[in-house]
Amino acid sequence: MIKLGVMCSGRGSDLQSIIDAIADGKLEAQIALVLTDKPNVMALERAERAGIKNLCVDRKLCADQLSFEAKLLNELRAAEVDLVILAGFMRILSPTFVRAYKDRIMNIHPSLLPAFPGAHAHRDVLEYGVKVSGCTVHFVDEGTDSGPIIMQAAVPVLEGDDEESLAARVLEQEHIIYPAAIRLYVEGRLNIKGRKVCIV
Ligand code: GRF
Numbered sequence: 001m002i003k004l005g006v007m008c009s010g011r012g013s014d015l016q017s018i019i020d021a022i023a024d025g026k027l028e029a030q031i032a033l034v035l036t037d038k039p040n041v042m043a044l045e046r047a048e049r050a051g052i053k054n055l056c057v058d059r060k061l062c063a064d065q066l067s068f069e070a071k072l073l074n075e076l077r078a079a080e081v082d083l084v085i086l087a088g089f090m091r092i093l094s095p096t097f098v099r100a101y102k103d104r105i106m107n108i109h110p111s112l113l114p115a116f117p118g119a120h121a122h123r124d125v126l127e128y129g130v131k132v133s134g135c136t137v138h139f140v141d142e143g144t145d146s147g148p149i150i151m152q153a154a155v156p157v158l159e160g161d162d163e164e165s166l167a168a169r170v171l172e173q174e175h176i177i178y179p180a181a182i183r184l185y186v187e188g189r190l191n192i193k194g195r196k197v198c199i200v
Pocket of ligand 1: 010014108174
C-alpha cells in the first residue's frame with residue numbers, strides 16, 4: 001500500500017477530501033503522516049480525529065529553511081512515506097527537498113496553471129477579469145507552481161464574485177480532483193515525460 005505524507009498549513013479541507021476518499025474505498029492508500037509548519041491548525045485536528053499520526057514542525061522554531069526541511073525529511077523518511085502531498089502547505093520547498101522526493105511530490109493550486117501562480121491566485125484572477133478559473137494538481141519541480149500538470153478542473157468566474165465565493169467554487173473541484181489524481185499515481189498510471197504527464 002502506498003504511504004502518503006500530507007503537508008498542510010491551515011484548514012486542511014483538501015486533506016479531509018483525501019481522508020474521506022480513503023474511508024469511502026475510492027483511494028487505496030494510507031496516510032502515514034500529516035505534517036504542518038504551524039501549531040494548532042485545523043489540519044492537525046482533522047488528522048487526529050481520523051486517527052492519523054500528525055505533528056507540527058514549527059517553522060518559527062527552526063533556525064533556518066535548511067534545518068526546517070531536514071526535520072520534515074526526517075519525519076517523512078521515518079514514516080516511510082512514498083508520495084508527499086502538499087495540501088495547502090504555504091511554504092516554498094528548496095531544490096534540495098524537491099530532489100529528495102523527485103517526481104514524488106504533488107501540489108494542488110487554486111487556478112488553471114500556468115495562469116495565476118503564487119499565493120494570491122483568486123485575488124489575481126478577479127483583478128485580471130478572466131471568466132474561467134479552476135484548480136490544478138501537478139508534480140512539484142524546483143520552480144513555483146511550475147511542475148508537470150496531472151489534472152485540472154475549470155469553474156466559471158461569476159459576476160459579483162469575491163475571493164471567498166470564487167474560492168468556495170474552486171474548492172469543491174479541488175476536493176474531487178486531488179483524490180482522483182492521487183489515485184492515478186497509486187495505480188501506476190502517471191508517466192512523466194519532460195514537462196508532460198501522460199495518463200496510461
Ligand atoms: C486550497 O485552495 C489549495 O488549492 C491551496 O490552499 C488551499 C488549502 O485549503 N494550495 P485547505 O487548507 O486544504 O482547506
